Amino acid sequence: MNADDVAVLVRRRIESRYRRLLFVHEELARLNALARMEPAAKQPVKTEQPELAARSFEDFVFSRINFSVYKKIDIEEFRLLFIDGLFDYDNSFYQKAFEMDRDEVHKTIGFAYIKAGPFYLCKKMTPLLMSIMRSLHTSLDFAPLLGASEIPDKDDLEAAVKILDGFTIRHDDGMETKLFIPKADERNQNMQEKPLLCGTFYPLGKACTITLM
Numbered sequence: 001m002n003a004d005d006v007a008v009l010v011r012r013r014i015e016s017r018y019r020r021l022l023f024v025h026e027e028l029a030r031l032n033a034l035a036r037m038e039p040a041a042k043q044p045v046k047t048e049q050p051e052l053a054a055r056s057f058e059d060f061v062f063s064r065i066n067f068s069v070y071k072k073i074d075i076e077e078f079r080l081l082f083i084d085g086l087f088d089y090d091n092s093f094y095q096k097a098f099e100m101d102r103d104e105v106h107k108t109i110g111f112a113y114i115k116a117g118p119f120y121l122c123k124k125m126t127p128l129l130m131s132i133m134r135s136l137h138t139s140l141d142f143a144p145l146l147g148a149s150e151i152p153d154k155d156d157l158e159a160a161v162k163i164l165d166g167f168t169i170r171h172d173d174g175m176e177t178k179l180f181i182p183k184a185d186e187r188n189q190n191m192q193e194k195p196l197l198c199g200t201f202y203p204l205g206k207a208c209t210i211t212l213m
Contacts, residue, residue, distance in 0.1 A: 001150055001151065003163070006151070009146070010145060010167070012084060014145075014177055016081055016088055018203065019080065019081060020138065021140070021201050021208055023137055023138065025204045027138065029204070030064075070134075071121070071122050073120050075118055078113070081137065082136055083109075085136065087102075087143070089139065089141065097131075097135055098135075146213060158196070161197050162181070164197060166180060175203070175205070177199055177200065179199045180199070180200070181196070182194075182195055182198050195211040196213040197212045198212055199212050
């Protein structure tokens with residue numbers, strides 16, 4: 001890959017990571033609002049089914065997950081997160097979460113959605129599909145930003161990292177993400193390996209720094 005190809009790939013992958021971080025922060029804000037309702041949420045559910053009467057707050061929160069967002073998805077969002085974005089995770093992620101490889105997950109999503117105008121529409125919402133879509137939307141267990149499949153030579157990879165130091169991406173909502181090589185005192189001492197590259201994102205205006213490589 002040449003420098004221009006790397007820049008395009010990095011921008012796309014940073015954008016998909018930002019969209020996921022933003023969605024997770026929005027969900028956390030919503031769940032915090034639900035937490036303030038906890039006493040009400042823990043009240044027994046009025047039902048003729050005894051097994052539902054002792055519903056926990058965790059069950060209450062789960063019941064508020066808005067799976068309807070996966071019925072109709074904007075084309076750009078769909079491609080960014082659920083097609084190209086499949087490579088934001090290692091194959092081990094799919095094996096652990098679904099006992100499937102990346103290609104199988106891709107086929108499952110492809111069979112479930114149909115393109116209709118500016119959207120992708122879900123033909124049938126199954127528990128497996130919703131589990132896949134939700135996991136891809138909220139998991140922050142990202143693969144390295146660039147790997148051996150893109151830049152197999154270690155020296156070339158280190159050179160690319162140096163070029164990306166200080167690289168800034170501006171998102172549609174006006175927030176910016178800045179990539180940087182962490183200094184020795186900025187490295188997480190709990191990490192087994194020192195990070196090569198980090199990024200500071202600002203979902204909902206809140207600084208969030210994650211390891212990218």
